[in-house]
Amino acid sequence: MYLEPSMKQMVIRRTVRKFAEERLSPVAVEMDATGTFPSEIIREMAKLQYFGLEIPAHYGGAGLDAVSYAIVIEEISRSCAAVGLCICVHNSVSANPIYEFGTEGQRKTFLVPMAEGQAIGTFCLTEPNAGSDVSSLGTIAIRDGNGYVLNGNKVFVTNGGMSSVNLIFAVTNTTGKQKRYSVFIVESERKGLEKGPNEELMGMRGNPVCPIALNDCHVPVENRLGGEGQGLKIALSSLVDGRIGIASQALGIAQASLDVSLEYAKERYQFGKPLSEFGAIQNYLVNLVTRVEGARLLTYRSAYLKDQGLAHTKEAAMAKLYASEVAVDVTRVGLQIHGGYGYTKAYPIERYYRDAKACEIYEGTSEIQRLVIARSLGYG
Amino acid sequence: MDIIVCIKQVPDVPNIRLDEHRMTIIREGVEGIINPLDCVALEAAVNLRERQGGRITVLSMGPPQSEEALREALAFGADQAILLTDPAFAGADTLATSHVLATAISMLKPFPDLVICGRQTIDSDTGHVGPQIAEELDLPQVCGVNEIHPQGDSLVVKRLYDGFQDTFRVNTPALLTVSQDLSSPHHIPLGDLERAFSDREIIRWAIKDLNLKPEEVGLGGSATRVWKLRKAASKRRGEIVTGSTQSLVEHVIRKLEALSILDEESGNG
Ligand SMILES: Cc1cc2nc3c(=O)[nH]c(=O)nc-3n(C[C@H](O)[C@H](O)[C@H](O)COP(=O)(O)OP(=O)(O)OC[C@H]3O[C@@H](n4cnc5c(N)ncnc54)[C@H](O)[C@@H]3O)c2cc1C
Numbered sequence: 001m002y003l004e005p006s007m008k009q010m011v012i013r014r015t016v017r018k019f020a021e022e023r024l025s026p027v028a029v030e031m032d033a034t035g036t037f038p039s040e041i042i043r044e045m046a047k048l049q050y051f052g053l054e055i056p057a058h059y060g061g062a063g064l065d066a067v068s069y070a071i072v073i074e075e076i077s078r079s080c081a082a083v084g085l086c087i088c089v090h091n092s093v094s095a096n097p098i099y100e101f102g103t104e105g106q107r108k109t110f111l112v113p114m115a116e117g118q119a120i121g122t123f124c125l126t127e128p129n130a131g132s133d134v135s136s137l138g139t140i141a142i143r144d145g146n147g148y149v150l151n152g153n154k155v156f157v158t159n160g161g162m163s164s165v166n167l168i169f170a171v172t173n174t175t176g177k178q179k180r181y182s183v184f185i186v187e188s189e190r191k192g193l194e195k196g197p198n199e200e201l202m203g204m205r206g207n208p209v210c211p212i213a214l215n216d217c218h219v220p221v222e223n224r225l226g227g228e229g230q231g232l233k234i235a236l237s238s239l240v241d242g243r244i245g246i247a248s249q250a251l252g253i254a255q256a257s258l259d260v261s262l263e264y265a266k267e268r269y270q271f272g273k274p275l276s277e278f279g280a281i282q283n284y285l286v287n288l289v290t291r292v293e294g295a296r297l298l299t300y301r302s303a304y305l306k307d308q309g310l311a312h313t314k315e316a317a318m319a320k321l322y323a324s325e326v327a328v329d330v331t332r333v334g335l336q337i338h339g340g341y342g343y344t345k346a347y348p349i350e351r352y353y354r355d356a357k358a359c360e361i362y363e364g365t366s367e368i369q370r371l372v373i374a375r376s377l378g379y380g
Numbered sequence: 381m382d383i384i385v386c387i388k389q390v391p392d393v394p395n396i397r398l399d400e401h402r403m404t405i406i407r408e409g410v411e412g413i414i415n416p417l418d419c420v421a422l423e424a425a426v427n428l429r430e431r432q433g434g435r436i437t438v439l440s441m442g443p444p445q446s447e448e449a450l451r452e453a454l455a456f457g458a459d460q461a462i463l464l465t466d467p468a469f470a471g472a473d474t475l476a477t478s479h480v481l482a483t484a485i486s487m488l489k490p491f492p493d494l495v496i497c498g499r500q501t502i503d504s505d506t507g508h509v510g511p512q513i514a515e516e517l518d519l520p521q522v523c524g525v526n527e528i529h530p531q532g533d534s535l536v537v538k539r540l541y542d543g544f545q546d547t548f549r550v551n552t553p554a555l556l557t558v559s560q561d562l563s564s565p566h567h568i569p570l571g572d573l574e575r576a577f578s579d580r581e582i583i584r585w586a587i588k589d590l591n592l593k594p595e596e597v598g599l600g601g602s603a604t605r606v607w608k609l610r611k612a613a614s615k616r617r618g619e620i621v622t623g624s625t626q627s628l629v630e631h632v633i634r635k636l637e638a639l640s641i642l643d644e645e646s647g648n649g
């Protein structure tokens with residue numbers, strides 16, 4: 001068993017880290033403070049192919065493997081989690097499903113501009129009354145001649161405020177006991193699609209997360225992704241790979257917290273010695289370092305299984321569950337190590353703490369990940 | 381314009397550790413990066429190719445893992461990469477290194493118009509290799525350039541030296557070593573990295589491909605031997621002073637004045 005990244009993956013990590021430290025770290029504080037996402041960052045990252053990470057070159061992407069993808073998201077999130085979230089959602093649950101389930105026409109029309117970073121994508125599943133419980137989806141798409149008419153409300157749309165392409169999950173049958181879902185690619189400028197104001201988030205504040213309302217929104221049949229009734233399958237399979245991305249995000253935030261906490265413990269003197277000399281603080285740090293390494297192994301392994309074409313539903317759920325809980329713990333304990341200074345905005349740890357918390361919630365809460373894992377153990 | 385860029389893989393700088401017994405740099409477990417000034421050289425080559433057309437070949441002498449640096453250079457924009465690798469090359473000093481690199485360059489057809497090196501490396505820092513290659517190939521050389529302007533068959537280059545800006549016109553073929561101010565290396569698109577590692581070839585030349593004899597290369601071809609290596613004791617010593625804020629500030633000001641960092645005149649300015 002060989003558990004080291006390849007030569008290519010090491011160079012990718014270095015390349016992304018250098019970019020992120022030079023370009024993202026300096027804007028992270030301002031993005032958090034003002035809740036804005038600088039458009040020049042999008043343009044720069046588009047040129048460097050961050051918007052088509054796993055999309056093959058002939059559709060304008062970088063054609064990376066899943067482990068490299070995980071490393072990219074980890075390194076971006078280490079510098080700026082809100083950008084990490086943007087890249088992660090755009091790639092794993094918006095561009096990738098269009099590549100995987102789209103027709104050649106849809107790939108040309110929607111995927112190529114997305115991979116080139118000209119069009120930002122979203123994934124719109126959650127509704128006011130359907131969060132963890134996807135079976136309560138209320139957005140309806142009624143067949144109408146050559147297309148569908150969509151009505152409903154989506155909430156918590158990551159990238160919503162700057163998106164051009166939105167994947168909308170809707171119910172396509174109004175009769176029959178079992179609801180059948182379908183996915184529609186809906187352009188932001190399409191009549192009947194309306195974006196609400198951005199949420200005032202606790203963390204990930206640089207990302208414009210907003211609601212999207214669909215009022216008699218006519219969508220041509222060519223915009224349906226996959227067959228009618230394939231929606232749930234597309235949602236679930238996208239979320240499996242999405243979780244590798246969230247795990248990587250959590251990992252990046254955890255690593256950033258660890259880096260600053262290890263440093264702080266060496267620099268801060270109390271009782272005539274650095275904090276790192278106190279047994280209690282050492283214990284904290286040792287536990288955190290160990291758990292971050294565990295999260296990293298779970299995350300890379302789930303990506304590796306994906307690269308091998310092997311089943312990885314359980315592994316991605318475990319990686320997402322573990323890495324996000326580790327991230328919350330590392331930031332919480334890291335803040336504790338910083339004492340009162342950690343509770344101020346003079347240090348980045350309070351931002352990491354707020355950012356990390358989101359990873360336990362989206363793309364399936366920790367409770368839902370435990371359900372997925374329990375199911376893989378044969379529990380109902 | 382046919383350009384050769386010589387690149388060396390060096391340990392990532394904060395991690396450099398020395399093996400005092402074997403008198404070498406410890407490379408195991410340390411990430412190797414392209415010597416930072418060699419990236420500046422590469423960027424300059426890419427800019428020249430943009431204006432003049434032509435081809436960029438990257439050349440490195442090193443152990444097999446230097447392939448990583450060459451592939452990164454391909455992603456950066458090089459057209460071709462040559463790795464000079466052979467157990468016989470091990471232990472080379474700067475003379476033996478330059479000899480192997482110069483021999484490889486002399487075998488390229490057509491002979492390049494320009495060879496670019498970094499002015500020095502971050503691991504050994506001798507700054508010998510560029511000038512020695514130029515001497516062996518009998519090329520005009522300018523070291524530490526911070527501007528390059530092609531003009532017909534020649535180049536107008538500038539460098540900062542002893543507080544003066546020197547301007548030279550050199551006929552090609554020529555060799556330049558570059559300083560940090562010349563350019564800032566661009567970020568590499570991820571797809572270019574993917575292709576550099578999955579689709580591109582690295583040409584490998586060993587001692588026999590260069591028609592060199594073992595006594596001309598590696599330790600045998602070296603004019604110098606490292607005799608003794610020890611870590612220099614750090615001369616930085618801290619001083620802890622206590623007292624009131626006022627007296628501490630005065631103390632620091634006196635110290636800074638004594639070191640001529642702060643000028644007495646400007647004290648109250
Ligand atoms: C910053 C941010 C970005 C987001 N981006 C997107 C996006 O881009 N697209 C999108 O579709 N959604 C997005 N979401 C929504 C997110 O996926 C949902 O918030 C999440 O799935 C939980 O749904 P809910 O908020 O309705 O909580 P609920 O489902 O109401 O859950 C409340 C609590 O009950 C628990 N719970 C619920 N059911 C069970 C159960 N069966 N067993 C045990 N516990 C249970 C949950 O774990 C949770 O702790 C985002 C959310 C946030 C905060």
Ligand SMILES: Cc1cc2nc3c(=O)[nH]c(=O)nc-3n(C[C@H](O)[C@H](O)[C@H](O)COP(=O)(O)OP(=O)(O)OC[C@H]3O[C@@H](n4cnc5c(N)ncnc54)[C@H](O)[C@@H]3O)c2cc1C
Binds near residue numbers: 473475481498509606
């Ligand atoms: C502890 C120690 C002490 C040493 N002391 C001496 C000594 O006293 N005298 C001596 O002659 N050697 C010495 N060496 C060997 C010397 O470091 C090597 O020969 C080294 O490969 C070349 O020197 P440099 O890194 O200083 O190159 P520099 O001359 O500083 O490099 C300038 C440029 O030349 C090019 N270049 C350099 N090396 C390569 C390469 N391998 N492949 C491609 N391009 C390259 C690059 O463009 C680089 O930017 C020592 C080595 C060690 C580890």
